[in-house]
Amino acid sequence: SYELTQPPSVSVSPGQTARITCSGDALPKQYAYWYQQKPGQAPVLVIYKDSERPSGIPERFSGSSSGTTVTLTISGVQAEDEADYYCQSADSSGTYRGVVFGGGTKLTVL
Amino acid sequence: EVQLVESGGGLVQPGGSLRLSCAASGFTFSSYSMNWVRQAPGKGLEWVSYISSSSSTIYYADSVKGRFTISRDNAKNSLYLQMNSLRDEDTAVYYCARDVSPFPGTTGYFDYWGQGTLVTVSS
Numbered sequence: 001s002y003e004l005t006q007p008p009s010v011s012v013s014p015g016q017t018a019r020i021t022c023s024g025d026a027l028p029k030q031y032a033y034w035y036q037q038k039p040g041q042a043p044v045l046v047i048y049k050d051s052e053r054p055s056g057i058p059e060r061f062s063g064s065s066s067g068t069t070v071t072l073t074i075s076g077v078q079a080e081d082e083a084d085y086y087c088q089s090a091d092s093s094g095t096y097r098g099v100v101f102g103g104g105t106k107l108t109v110l
Numbered sequence: 111e112v113q114l115v116e117s118g119g120g121l122v123q124p125g126g127s128l129r130l131s132c133a134a135s136g137f138t139f140s141s142y143s144m145n146w147v148r149q150a151p152g153k154g155l156e157w158v159s160y161i162s163s164s165s166s167t168i169y170y171a172d173s174v175k176g177r178f179t180i181s182r183d184n185a186k187n188s189l190y191l192q193m194n195s196l197r198d199e200d201t202a203v204y205y206c207a208r209d210v211s212p213f214p215g216t217t218g219y220f221d222y223w224g225q226g227t228l229v230t231v232s233s
Contacts (some may be wrong), residue, residue, distance in 0.1 A: 001172070031212070031219075032117075032216075033218075033219040035220075037155075042120075042223040042224065042225055042226060043155065043205075043220070043223055044223075045219060045220060045221050048210075048221075049212070072201060084154075086154065086155050088155075088157075088219065090216060090221075098157060098159075098160055098169040098170070098171065098217055099145065099147075099157035099160065099217045100157065101147075101154060101155045101156065102154075104154040104155070104156070110177065
């Protein structure tokens with residue numbers, strides 16, 4: 001089955017830049033989306049269509065795509081950014097099969 | 111204000127059934143596709159099922175195919191998930207989420223989520 005691969009954890013100090021990657025063979029053909037989830041809360045969309053930012057999401061959140069890898073970048077990380085981050089895309093390998101999520105990346109702000 | 115409120119979760123024995131509901135408000139429910147997503151305790155997100163705005167297109171994850179049924183009632187602004195033959199591994203918080211897709215009949219991104227309802231499968 002189709003998979004999206006994320007690093008389990010990323011750690012940065014406040015004010016630094018955090019980069020979280022997501023790899024998948026179909027990413028050149030399908031949009032990727034990113035969600036932030038804090039403990040006990042529902043996920044929140046932070047990036048859609050690879051690099052678009054929803055209204056209300058701080059400008060320090062950005063997304064990019066290159067080949068089979070998409071990247072969520074958080075510039076000037078703040079303590080409140082500590083959370084789990086999930087990428088999402090569509091499983092279109094062969095017959096369309098729906099949605100796939102990456103395994104999630106825990107961002108720790110040191 | 112867009113609101114999605116799930117209900118119907120609880121404790122059920124293996125092999126049992128449960129029906130989840132999601133009440134939508136603050137937007138034109140009949141214009142949007144919807145999804146169910148679950149999260150087992152301490153684990154990541156797992157997509158469960160998708161239904162298009164008119165119910166004409168439905169997808170399921172392989173892990174629930176043949177056991178779960180998604181449906182909606184646009185007159186009642188409600189989304190449902192009928193869960194049968196429940197297993198221990200179905201234990202999770204179940205979220206409903208609004209879908210925004212650039213292409214009809216396919217899944218897109220989830221711009222609004224409910225707070226979730228906990229389903230526990232245990233004897």
